[in-house]
Amino acid sequence: MERLEKLEHASSTPELLHDACMVVDQLDDNVRTKLIQQFVKQQIEFYRNWFRKGTKESKLDEIGKRYNWAKKKLKEYAEQYSSIFPEYWCVPQELIIEFCLATREDISEILKTSSFEATVLYKAILSTIKFERHMHERFHVETVSRIGYY
Secondary structure, three states: OHHHHHHHHHOOOHHHHHHHHHHHHHOOHHHHHHHHHHHHHHHHHHHHHHOOOOOHHHOHHHHHHHHHHHHHHHHHHHHHOOOOOOHHHOHHHHHHHHHHHHHHHHHHHHHHHOOOOHHHHHHHHHHHHHHHHHHHHHHHHHHHHHHOOO
């Protein structure tokens, strides 16, 4: 990630960063994979820090804030990074996958160590279903149409 940060500081032009991604694309697939993983890891570290255990935001009744963070991060990605990373790298999808894995881990821990009123659990489940539907609509159609099934 240091290399990506240095590259971002060296030039503020998205075109140059996009061109750098095209160079990475010509290298071994592992290089591209590592770059994507580093970028996603950095974003998820921000998430983990914001929703770390013991904070108000980490509570189950605040789960909507987690999903809002993910939606905001996707919007931020579209505004700041979509012109840099090639679309076929599927960076937003990778970001959401890692977000979901981290969130699942956090929620599992919360459910193991705390008790809740039924209404809190019910609202959390509804919020989760709504988020899952939103992500399915966003990425399923996008991914399937890219592959060519529709």
